[in-house]
Amino acid sequence: MSSFRPVPSWLADAVLYQIYPQSFADSNGDGIGDFQGVTEHLDHLAWLGVNTVWLNPCFASPFRDAGYDVSDYLTLAPRYGTDEDLARLVETARGRGIRVMLDLVAGHTSDQHPWFLAAADDPGNDRYIWAEGRPPRFVPSPGSRPGSYLPNFFDSQPALNFGYARSDPAEPWRQPIDAPGPQANRMALRGVMDHWLRLGLAGFRVDMAHSLVKDDPELAETSKLWAELRRWLDDTHPDAALLAEWGDPSVSVPAGFHSDFFLQFGGPSDGLPLRSLWNNNQGTVADHWTQRHCFFDAEGGGTAETFVQAWSEVSSVIGDRGHITLPTANHDFSRLACGPRTAEQLPAAFAFQLTWPTLPAIYYGDEIGMRFVPDLPDHEGSQLSERYNRAGSRTPMQWDDSPNAGFSTAPADQLYLPIDPDPNRPTVAAQRADGGSLLHLVRRLIALRKATPELGAGSQVEVLHTGYPLTYLRGGRYLIVVNPRRAEATLPLPRPELAAVRRAEGMGVTVDATGITAAGFAFGVFSL
Structure with a gap:
Protein backbone atom coordinates (compact mmCIF):
# COMPACT_ATOMS: atom_id res chain seq x y z
CA MET A 1 0.00 0.00 0.00
CA SER A 2 1.44 3.37 -1.03
CA SER A 3 2.01 5.99 1.63
CA PHE A 4 1.84 8.80 -0.93
CA ARG A 5 -0.95 11.15 -1.87
CA PRO A 6 -2.71 10.28 -5.13
CA VAL A 7 -1.08 11.52 -8.32
CA PRO A 8 -2.14 15.13 -9.12
CA SER A 9 -5.29 14.78 -11.20
CA TRP A 10 -4.04 17.04 -13.98
CA LEU A 11 -1.19 14.70 -14.87
CA ALA A 12 -3.46 11.95 -16.19
CA ASP A 13 -4.59 14.30 -18.95
CA ALA A 14 -1.17 15.78 -19.68
CA VAL A 15 0.13 16.09 -23.21
CA LEU A 16 3.80 16.82 -22.60
CA TYR A 17 5.96 18.89 -24.92
CA GLN A 18 9.72 18.94 -24.41
CA ILE A 19 11.48 22.20 -25.27
CA TYR A 20 15.24 22.37 -25.69
CA PRO A 21 15.30 26.10 -24.89
CA GLN A 22 18.49 27.04 -26.73
CA SER A 23 17.00 25.69 -29.98
CA PHE A 24 13.33 26.69 -29.80
CA ALA A 25 13.07 30.41 -30.53
CA ASP A 26 15.56 33.28 -30.24
CA SER A 27 13.88 36.59 -29.36
CA ASN A 28 16.95 38.86 -29.14
CA GLY A 29 19.03 37.85 -32.15
CA ASP A 30 22.00 36.34 -30.33
CA GLY A 31 21.56 32.95 -32.01
CA ILE A 32 20.40 31.13 -28.88
CA GLY A 33 16.80 30.40 -27.93
CA ASP A 34 15.43 31.99 -24.77
CA PHE A 35 12.46 32.29 -22.43
CA GLN A 36 10.94 35.18 -24.35
CA GLY A 37 11.15 33.15 -27.54
CA VAL A 38 9.15 30.38 -25.89
CA THR A 39 6.60 32.90 -24.62
CA GLU A 40 6.18 34.33 -28.10
CA HIS A 41 5.33 30.88 -29.46
CA LEU A 42 2.93 29.69 -26.78
CA ASP A 43 0.07 30.21 -29.22
CA HIS A 44 1.53 27.40 -31.33
CA LEU A 45 1.52 25.05 -28.36
CA ALA A 46 -1.97 26.04 -27.26
CA TRP A 47 -3.28 25.59 -30.83
CA LEU A 48 -1.64 22.17 -30.98
CA GLY A 49 -3.30 21.12 -27.73
CA VAL A 50 -0.23 20.83 -25.53
CA ASN A 51 -0.97 21.45 -21.84
CA THR A 52 2.39 20.74 -20.16
CA VAL A 53 5.84 21.99 -21.18
CA TRP A 54 9.13 20.59 -19.90
CA LEU A 55 12.16 22.84 -20.36
CA ASN A 56 15.64 21.32 -20.49
CA PRO A 57 18.04 22.80 -17.88
CA CYS A 58 18.08 26.59 -17.83
CA PHE A 59 20.19 27.26 -14.72
CA ALA A 60 23.58 28.98 -14.64
CA SER A 61 26.17 26.73 -16.24
CA PRO A 62 29.49 26.68 -18.13
CA PHE A 63 27.60 24.51 -20.67
CA ARG A 64 30.09 21.72 -21.03
CA ASP A 65 27.07 19.41 -21.17
CA ALA A 66 24.41 21.74 -22.53
CA GLY A 67 23.32 22.90 -19.08
CA TYR A 68 23.36 19.53 -17.35
CA ASP A 69 26.40 20.91 -15.52
CA VAL A 70 24.77 23.37 -13.13
CA SER A 71 26.87 26.06 -11.43
CA ASP A 72 23.99 27.63 -9.49
CA TYR A 73 20.58 26.03 -8.98
CA LEU A 74 18.91 29.28 -7.93
CA THR A 75 20.21 31.46 -10.78
CA LEU A 76 19.02 31.27 -14.37
CA ALA A 77 21.52 31.20 -17.23
CA PRO A 78 21.70 34.75 -18.64
CA ARG A 79 21.56 33.45 -22.20
CA TYR A 80 17.94 32.38 -21.56
CA GLY A 81 16.84 35.54 -19.79
CA THR A 82 16.00 36.80 -16.33
CA ASP A 83 13.82 35.65 -13.45
CA GLU A 84 11.21 38.07 -14.75
CA ASP A 85 11.35 36.48 -18.21
CA LEU A 86 10.73 33.02 -16.77
CA ALA A 87 7.95 34.34 -14.53
CA ARG A 88 6.32 35.95 -17.56
CA LEU A 89 6.58 32.67 -19.47
CA VAL A 90 4.99 30.71 -16.63
CA GLU A 91 2.19 33.23 -16.16
CA THR A 92 1.46 33.58 -19.88
CA ALA A 93 1.47 29.80 -20.29
CA ARG A 94 -0.92 29.43 -17.36
CA GLY A 95 -3.30 31.81 -19.11
CA ARG A 96 -3.33 29.40 -22.06
CA GLY A 97 -3.88 26.34 -19.90
CA ILE A 98 -0.25 25.21 -20.08
CA ARG A 99 1.88 24.18 -17.10
CA VAL A 100 5.66 24.61 -17.16
CA MET A 101 8.10 22.13 -15.63
CA LEU A 102 11.86 22.46 -15.19
CA ASP A 103 14.66 19.95 -15.56
CA LEU A 104 16.41 19.24 -12.26
CA VAL A 105 19.94 17.84 -12.29
CA ALA A 106 19.95 16.15 -8.90
CA GLY A 107 22.97 13.86 -8.89
CA LEU A 160 27.08 14.96 -5.24
CA ASN A 161 27.54 12.75 -2.21
CA PHE A 162 24.29 11.05 -1.27
CA GLY A 163 26.21 8.25 0.39
CA TYR A 164 26.84 4.59 -0.40
CA ALA A 165 24.37 1.82 0.28
CA ARG A 166 27.19 -0.53 1.28
CA SER A 167 30.53 -0.06 2.98
CA ASP A 168 33.76 -1.57 1.68
CA PRO A 169 36.97 -1.66 3.75
CA ALA A 170 38.96 -1.38 0.53
CA GLU A 171 37.23 1.93 -0.28
CA PRO A 172 37.34 3.98 2.92
CA TRP A 173 35.92 7.08 1.19
CA ARG A 174 32.46 5.51 1.14
CA GLN A 175 30.15 7.33 3.54
CA PRO A 176 26.80 6.01 4.79
CA ILE A 177 23.61 7.68 3.63
CA ASP A 178 23.07 9.27 7.06
CA ALA A 179 26.48 10.99 7.14
CA PRO A 180 26.47 14.82 7.35
CA GLY A 181 27.44 15.36 3.69
CA PRO A 182 24.70 13.17 2.22
CA GLN A 183 22.13 14.63 4.61
CA ALA A 184 23.15 18.18 3.67
CA ASN A 185 22.65 17.35 0.00
CA ARG A 186 19.18 15.94 0.67
CA MET A 187 18.18 19.18 2.34
CA ALA A 188 19.74 21.24 -0.44
CA LEU A 189 17.78 19.29 -3.06
CA ARG A 190 14.59 19.97 -1.15
CA GLY A 191 15.46 23.67 -0.96
CA VAL A 192 16.04 23.93 -4.71
CA MET A 193 12.71 22.29 -5.46
CA ASP A 194 10.88 24.48 -2.98
CA HIS A 195 12.38 27.65 -4.45
CA TRP A 196 11.12 27.05 -7.98
CA LEU A 197 7.79 25.53 -7.03
CA ARG A 198 6.97 28.62 -4.96
CA LEU A 199 7.57 30.69 -8.11
CA GLY A 200 4.80 28.85 -9.95
CA LEU A 201 6.54 25.99 -11.73
CA ALA A 202 4.47 22.82 -12.00
CA GLY A 203 7.17 20.30 -11.13
CA PHE A 204 10.37 18.72 -12.38
CA ARG A 205 11.77 16.15 -14.71
CA VAL A 206 14.72 14.78 -12.73
CA ASP A 207 17.89 14.00 -14.66
CA MET A 208 19.68 10.69 -13.89
CA ALA A 209 17.30 10.19 -10.96
CA HIS A 210 18.60 6.67 -10.39
CA SER A 211 22.21 7.79 -9.84
CA LEU A 212 22.17 9.36 -6.38
CA VAL A 213 23.14 6.69 -3.84
CA LYS A 214 26.18 4.74 -5.00
CA ASP A 215 26.68 0.95 -4.98
CA ASP A 216 22.97 0.58 -4.34
CA PRO A 217 21.74 -2.96 -5.08
CA GLU A 218 18.32 -2.83 -6.73
CA LEU A 219 18.45 0.94 -6.09
CA ALA A 220 16.80 0.41 -2.71
CA GLU A 221 18.41 3.34 -0.89
CA THR A 222 17.96 5.68 -3.86
CA SER A 223 14.29 4.71 -3.88
CA LYS A 224 14.00 5.49 -0.16
CA LEU A 225 15.59 8.89 -0.77
CA TRP A 226 13.01 9.78 -3.42
CA ALA A 227 10.19 8.40 -1.29
CA GLU A 228 11.25 10.78 1.47
CA LEU A 229 11.25 13.69 -0.99
CA ARG A 230 7.87 12.66 -2.37
CA ARG A 231 6.30 12.68 1.09
CA TRP A 232 7.71 16.16 1.66
CA LEU A 233 6.37 17.22 -1.74
CA ASP A 234 2.93 15.78 -0.92
CA ASP A 235 2.83 17.89 2.23
CA THR A 236 4.18 21.17 0.85
CA HIS A 237 3.38 21.16 -2.89
CA PRO A 238 0.68 18.52 -3.39
CA ASP A 239 -0.18 19.64 -6.93
CA ALA A 240 3.42 19.43 -8.21
CA ALA A 241 4.61 16.52 -10.36
CA LEU A 242 7.89 14.62 -10.40
CA LEU A 243 8.94 12.89 -13.61
CA ALA A 244 11.98 10.63 -13.59
CA GLU A 245 14.75 10.10 -16.07
CA TRP A 246 15.18 6.59 -14.77
CA GLY A 247 13.94 4.41 -17.59
CA ASP A 248 12.35 1.86 -15.27
CA PRO A 249 8.88 2.91 -14.08
CA SER A 250 8.43 -0.35 -12.17
CA VAL A 251 11.08 0.94 -9.73
CA SER A 252 10.84 4.71 -9.96
CA VAL A 253 7.07 5.07 -9.60
CA PRO A 254 6.84 2.97 -6.41
CA ALA A 255 9.80 5.06 -5.18
CA GLY A 256 7.67 8.21 -5.41
CA PHE A 257 7.84 9.56 -8.93
CA HIS A 258 4.52 10.38 -10.53
CA SER A 259 5.78 9.15 -13.89
CA ASP A 260 8.86 7.79 -15.59
CA PHE A 261 9.77 7.54 -19.25
CA PHE A 262 10.40 4.54 -21.38
CA LEU A 263 13.85 5.61 -22.56
CA GLN A 264 16.60 4.39 -24.85
CA PHE A 265 18.28 3.04 -21.71
CA GLY A 266 17.17 1.77 -18.31
CA GLY A 267 15.26 -1.16 -16.90
CA PRO A 268 16.05 -4.86 -17.15
CA SER A 269 16.54 -4.73 -20.94
CA ASP A 270 18.49 -1.45 -21.15
CA GLY A 271 15.79 0.56 -22.93
CA LEU A 272 14.70 -2.11 -25.40
CA PRO A 273 10.94 -1.36 -25.11
CA LEU A 274 11.38 2.15 -26.56
CA ARG A 275 14.09 1.19 -29.00
CA SER A 276 11.97 -1.72 -30.26
CA LEU A 277 9.48 0.88 -31.44
CA TRP A 278 11.57 3.71 -32.90
CA ASN A 279 15.27 2.86 -33.16
CA ASN A 280 16.26 2.14 -36.77
CA ASN A 281 20.00 2.12 -36.00
CA GLN A 282 20.50 5.56 -37.48
CA GLY A 283 21.23 8.80 -35.67
CA THR A 284 22.20 8.12 -32.06
CA VAL A 285 23.45 4.53 -31.85
CA ALA A 286 25.22 3.05 -28.84
CA ASP A 287 27.93 0.51 -29.64
CA HIS A 288 26.50 -2.12 -27.26
CA TRP A 289 22.98 -2.16 -28.70
CA THR A 290 22.25 -5.45 -30.47
CA GLN A 291 18.67 -4.77 -31.60
CA ARG A 292 18.39 -5.15 -35.39
CA HIS A 293 14.82 -4.14 -36.21
CA CYS A 294 12.16 -1.83 -34.85
CA PHE A 295 8.40 -2.05 -35.28
CA PHE A 296 8.02 1.35 -36.94
CA ASP A 297 10.13 0.31 -39.90
CA ALA A 298 9.19 0.36 -43.57
CA GLU A 299 10.47 -3.16 -44.16
CA GLY A 300 8.28 -4.58 -41.39
CA GLY A 301 10.99 -6.57 -39.65
CA GLY A 302 9.96 -5.74 -36.10
CA THR A 303 7.20 -6.61 -33.69
CA ALA A 304 5.18 -4.64 -31.17
CA GLU A 305 5.28 -7.60 -28.78
CA THR A 306 8.49 -6.42 -27.08
CA PHE A 307 6.96 -3.07 -26.18
CA VAL A 308 3.52 -4.44 -25.30
CA GLN A 309 4.94 -7.07 -22.97
CA ALA A 310 7.19 -4.55 -21.20
CA TRP A 311 4.32 -2.07 -20.86
CA SER A 312 2.05 -4.80 -19.46
CA GLU A 313 4.61 -5.92 -16.90
CA VAL A 314 5.33 -2.39 -15.72
CA SER A 315 1.65 -1.46 -15.59
CA SER A 316 0.87 -4.46 -13.40
CA VAL A 317 3.53 -3.28 -10.94
CA ILE A 318 2.66 0.41 -10.70
CA GLY A 319 -1.14 0.15 -10.91
CA ASP A 320 -2.73 3.52 -10.18
CA ARG A 321 0.33 4.89 -8.35
CA GLY A 322 1.64 6.72 -11.40
CA HIS A 323 2.13 6.74 -15.13
CA ILE A 324 4.46 5.61 -17.88
CA THR A 325 5.50 8.34 -20.31
CA LEU A 326 6.16 7.50 -23.96
CA PRO A 327 8.28 10.07 -25.86
CA THR A 328 8.56 10.53 -29.61
CA ALA A 329 12.25 11.33 -29.04
CA ASN A 330 14.36 13.44 -26.70
CA HIS A 331 17.50 15.56 -26.63
CA ASP A 332 19.64 12.42 -26.16
CA PHE A 333 17.99 10.15 -28.71
CA SER A 334 17.20 10.20 -32.42
CA ARG A 335 14.09 11.93 -33.72
CA LEU A 336 11.33 9.90 -35.32
CA ALA A 337 12.38 11.28 -38.71
CA CYS A 338 15.80 9.69 -38.78
CA GLY A 339 17.82 8.00 -41.50
CA PRO A 340 15.57 6.25 -44.04
CA ARG A 341 12.32 6.93 -42.15
CA THR A 342 10.30 9.26 -44.36
CA ALA A 343 7.52 11.76 -43.70
CA GLU A 344 4.85 9.30 -44.86
CA GLN A 345 5.81 6.95 -42.03
CA LEU A 346 5.26 9.46 -39.21
CA PRO A 347 1.43 9.61 -39.03
CA ALA A 348 1.23 5.96 -37.94
CA ALA A 349 3.78 6.59 -35.19
CA PHE A 350 1.79 9.50 -33.77
CA ALA A 351 -1.46 7.56 -34.08
CA PHE A 352 0.05 4.90 -31.85
CA GLN A 353 1.67 7.26 -29.36
CA LEU A 354 -1.46 9.35 -28.88
CA THR A 355 -3.86 6.42 -28.46
CA TRP A 356 -1.76 4.12 -26.22
CA PRO A 357 -2.40 4.26 -22.42
CA THR A 358 0.76 6.19 -21.59
CA LEU A 359 1.41 9.89 -21.16
CA PRO A 360 2.54 11.23 -24.55
CA ALA A 361 5.65 13.41 -24.68
CA ILE A 362 6.26 15.23 -27.96
CA TYR A 363 9.81 16.43 -28.57
CA TYR A 364 9.83 19.93 -30.05
CA GLY A 365 9.65 19.84 -33.85
CA ASP A 366 8.52 16.22 -34.07
CA GLU A 367 4.99 17.49 -34.65
CA ILE A 368 6.13 18.74 -38.08
CA GLY A 369 8.52 15.87 -38.76
CA MET A 370 11.83 17.64 -38.14
CA ARG A 371 14.61 15.21 -38.92
CA PHE A 372 17.74 14.10 -37.11
CA VAL A 373 20.52 16.05 -38.84
CA PRO A 374 23.63 13.88 -39.24
CA ASP A 375 27.31 14.80 -39.37
CA LEU A 376 27.24 17.81 -37.06
CA PRO A 377 30.27 18.78 -34.96
CA ASP A 378 30.40 18.12 -31.25
CA HIS A 379 28.70 20.99 -29.44
CA GLU A 380 28.42 21.46 -25.67
CA GLY A 381 29.28 17.82 -25.05
CA SER A 382 26.84 16.39 -27.59
CA GLN A 383 29.21 13.70 -28.92
CA LEU A 384 29.31 10.61 -26.71
CA SER A 385 30.91 8.21 -29.18
CA GLU A 386 31.61 7.92 -32.89
CA ARG A 387 28.00 6.98 -33.66
CA TYR A 388 26.31 8.86 -30.85
CA ASN A 389 26.20 12.61 -31.48
CA ARG A 390 23.15 14.11 -29.81
CA ALA A 391 23.47 17.40 -31.73
CA GLY A 392 21.44 15.92 -34.58
CA SER A 393 18.34 15.97 -32.36
CA ARG A 394 19.01 19.49 -31.06
CA THR A 395 18.90 21.68 -34.17
CA PRO A 396 16.80 24.89 -34.21
CA MET A 397 13.03 24.77 -34.52
CA GLN A 398 11.81 25.35 -38.06
CA TRP A 399 9.09 27.99 -37.91
CA ASP A 400 8.85 29.29 -41.47
CA ASP A 401 10.79 29.83 -44.71
CA SER A 402 12.46 33.10 -43.65
CA PRO A 403 16.21 33.17 -42.94
CA ASN A 404 17.25 30.64 -40.29
CA ALA A 405 13.79 29.07 -40.62
CA GLY A 406 12.42 31.86 -38.43
CA PHE A 407 14.39 30.67 -35.40
CA SER A 408 16.70 33.70 -35.11
CA THR A 409 17.75 36.91 -36.85
CA ALA A 410 21.40 36.25 -36.00
CA PRO A 411 23.89 35.47 -38.76
CA ALA A 412 23.75 31.79 -39.63
CA ASP A 413 27.26 31.15 -38.30
CA GLN A 414 26.22 32.44 -34.86
CA LEU A 415 23.31 30.05 -34.32
CA TYR A 416 23.43 27.58 -31.45
CA LEU A 417 23.45 24.81 -34.05
CA PRO A 418 22.98 24.94 -37.82
CA ILE A 419 19.50 24.87 -39.32
CA ASP A 420 18.68 21.66 -41.18
CA PRO A 421 20.18 22.37 -44.62
CA ASP A 422 17.59 20.30 -46.49
CA PRO A 423 15.74 22.74 -48.81
CA ASN A 424 12.58 20.66 -48.32
CA ARG A 425 12.70 20.84 -44.53
CA PRO A 426 9.23 21.07 -42.93
CA THR A 427 8.09 24.26 -41.20
CA VAL A 428 5.27 25.17 -38.86
CA ALA A 429 3.98 27.87 -41.21
CA ALA A 430 3.77 25.59 -44.23
CA GLN A 431 2.05 22.83 -42.30
CA ARG A 432 -0.38 25.21 -40.61
CA ALA A 433 -1.48 26.21 -44.11
CA ASP A 434 -1.94 22.58 -45.17
CA GLY A 435 -4.90 20.82 -43.59
CA GLY A 436 -3.50 17.47 -44.66
CA SER A 437 -0.15 17.95 -42.93
CA LEU A 438 1.37 15.99 -40.08
CA LEU A 439 0.95 19.02 -37.82
CA HIS A 440 -2.81 19.10 -38.36
CA LEU A 441 -3.01 15.35 -37.82
CA VAL A 442 -1.16 15.56 -34.51
CA ARG A 443 -3.50 18.36 -33.45
CA ARG A 444 -6.57 16.27 -34.33
CA LEU A 445 -5.21 13.23 -32.50
CA ILE A 446 -4.52 15.29 -29.38
CA ALA A 447 -8.03 16.75 -29.53
CA LEU A 448 -9.52 13.27 -29.98
CA ARG A 449 -7.53 11.96 -27.01
CA LYS A 450 -8.66 14.85 -24.81
CA ALA A 451 -12.31 14.46 -25.82
CA THR A 452 -12.32 10.69 -25.42
CA PRO A 453 -11.61 9.25 -21.95
CA GLU A 454 -11.25 5.80 -23.46
CA LEU A 455 -8.10 6.97 -25.29
CA GLY A 456 -6.44 8.46 -22.20
CA ALA A 457 -3.75 7.14 -19.90
CA GLY A 458 -6.14 5.58 -17.41
CA SER A 459 -8.39 3.55 -19.67
CA GLN A 460 -7.95 -0.16 -20.30
CA VAL A 461 -6.36 -1.62 -23.43
CA GLU A 462 -6.94 -5.02 -24.99
CA VAL A 463 -4.31 -6.00 -27.53
CA LEU A 464 -5.71 -8.09 -30.38
CA HIS A 465 -2.57 -8.40 -32.55
CA THR A 466 1.07 -7.35 -32.05
CA GLY A 467 2.25 -7.99 -35.58
CA TYR A 468 1.38 -5.98 -38.67
CA PRO A 469 -1.11 -4.40 -38.31
CA LEU A 470 -0.92 -3.65 -34.60
CA THR A 471 -4.52 -3.84 -33.42
CA TYR A 472 -6.00 -2.99 -30.04
CA LEU A 473 -9.17 -1.90 -28.27
CA ARG A 474 -9.31 1.04 -25.86
CA GLY A 475 -11.96 1.16 -23.16
CA GLY A 476 -13.97 -1.45 -25.03
CA ARG A 477 -15.22 1.27 -27.37
CA TYR A 478 -12.41 2.24 -29.72
CA LEU A 479 -10.53 0.07 -32.18
CA ILE A 480 -7.06 1.22 -33.24
CA VAL A 481 -5.22 -0.25 -36.22
CA VAL A 482 -1.63 0.78 -37.02
CA ASN A 483 0.46 -0.50 -39.93
CA PRO A 484 3.90 1.15 -39.93
CA ARG A 485 5.37 -0.98 -42.74
CA ARG A 486 5.35 -0.25 -46.46
CA ALA A 487 3.47 -3.41 -47.45
CA GLU A 488 -0.24 -3.91 -46.91
CA ALA A 489 -1.17 -5.82 -43.76
CA THR A 490 -4.32 -7.86 -43.14
CA LEU A 491 -5.91 -9.50 -40.14
CA PRO A 492 -8.98 -11.72 -39.83
CA LEU A 493 -11.71 -9.91 -37.95
CA PRO A 494 -11.01 -10.67 -34.26
CA ARG A 495 -14.68 -10.35 -33.30
CA PRO A 496 -17.89 -10.12 -35.34
CA GLU A 497 -19.07 -6.94 -33.61
CA LEU A 498 -16.04 -5.05 -34.92
CA ALA A 499 -17.46 -5.12 -38.44
CA ALA A 500 -19.77 -2.23 -37.56
CA VAL A 501 -17.14 0.28 -36.44
CA ARG A 502 -17.09 3.91 -37.62
CA ARG A 503 -13.90 5.77 -38.46
CA ALA A 504 -13.03 8.63 -36.10
CA GLU A 505 -9.61 9.36 -37.59
CA GLY A 506 -7.15 7.79 -39.95
CA MET A 507 -6.45 6.78 -43.51
CA GLY A 508 -5.96 3.62 -45.52
CA VAL A 509 -7.66 1.13 -43.18
CA THR A 510 -10.86 -0.78 -43.91
CA VAL A 511 -12.75 -2.90 -41.41
CA ASP A 512 -15.64 -5.12 -42.49
CA ALA A 513 -17.00 -8.61 -42.03
CA THR A 514 -14.15 -10.08 -44.07
CA GLY A 515 -11.44 -8.65 -41.82
CA ILE A 516 -9.07 -5.73 -41.40
CA THR A 517 -6.96 -4.41 -44.25
CA ALA A 518 -4.37 -1.70 -43.71
CA ALA A 519 -2.47 -0.14 -46.57
CA GLY A 520 1.19 0.63 -46.14
CA PHE A 521 1.88 3.27 -43.47
CA ALA A 522 -1.85 3.42 -42.69
CA PHE A 523 -3.69 3.79 -39.41
CA GLY A 524 -7.24 4.07 -38.20
CA VAL A 525 -9.10 4.97 -35.03
CA PHE A 526 -12.64 3.58 -35.03
CA SER A 527 -15.54 3.84 -32.61
CA LEU A 528 -17.70 0.81 -31.90
Missing part, protein backbone atom coordinates in the same frame (compact mmCIF):
# COMPACT_ATOMS: atom_id res chain seq x y z
CA HIS A 108 25.83 16.18 -9.80
CA THR A 109 26.84 19.79 -10.37
CA SER A 110 29.34 21.58 -12.56
CA ASP A 111 32.93 21.65 -11.35
CA GLN A 112 32.41 25.43 -11.32
CA HIS A 113 29.65 25.31 -8.71
CA PRO A 114 30.60 27.17 -5.49
CA TRP A 115 29.87 24.01 -3.52
CA PHE A 116 32.50 22.12 -5.46
CA LEU A 117 35.03 24.94 -5.51
CA ALA A 118 34.78 25.11 -1.72
CA ALA A 119 35.10 21.32 -1.38
CA ALA A 120 38.18 21.28 -3.62
CA ASP A 121 40.01 23.38 -1.02
CA ASP A 122 38.53 21.88 2.15
CA PRO A 123 39.33 18.26 3.13
CA GLY A 124 36.53 18.40 5.68
CA ASN A 125 33.84 19.15 3.10
CA ASP A 126 31.88 16.00 2.21
CA ARG A 127 29.29 17.37 -0.22
CA TYR A 128 31.05 15.40 -2.99
CA ILE A 129 32.77 12.00 -3.09
CA TRP A 130 36.52 12.30 -2.49
CA ALA A 131 39.22 9.69 -2.19
CA GLU A 132 42.91 9.66 -1.44
CA GLY A 133 45.09 8.98 -4.44
CA ARG A 134 43.22 8.28 -7.67
CA PRO A 135 41.04 5.15 -7.72
CA PRO A 136 39.50 4.04 -11.04
CA ARG A 137 37.00 6.56 -12.50
CA PHE A 138 38.12 9.31 -10.10
CA VAL A 139 39.42 12.67 -11.35
CA PRO A 140 42.36 14.59 -9.80
CA SER A 141 41.44 17.41 -7.43
CA PRO A 142 41.58 20.84 -9.08
CA GLY A 143 42.20 22.60 -5.76
CA SER A 144 44.49 22.43 -2.77
CA ARG A 145 42.66 19.41 -1.40
CA PRO A 146 44.69 16.27 -2.12
CA GLY A 147 43.24 13.22 -3.81
CA SER A 148 40.49 12.98 -6.40
CA TYR A 149 36.71 13.15 -6.86
CA LEU A 150 34.10 10.91 -8.46
CA PRO A 151 32.30 12.31 -11.52
CA ASN A 152 28.73 11.32 -12.30
CA PHE A 153 28.96 11.58 -16.10
CA PHE A 154 31.59 13.83 -17.70
CA ASP A 155 34.69 14.68 -15.65
CA SER A 156 33.35 18.22 -15.29
CA GLN A 157 30.26 16.90 -13.47
CA PRO A 158 31.32 15.85 -9.94
CA ALA A 159 28.86 13.54 -8.24
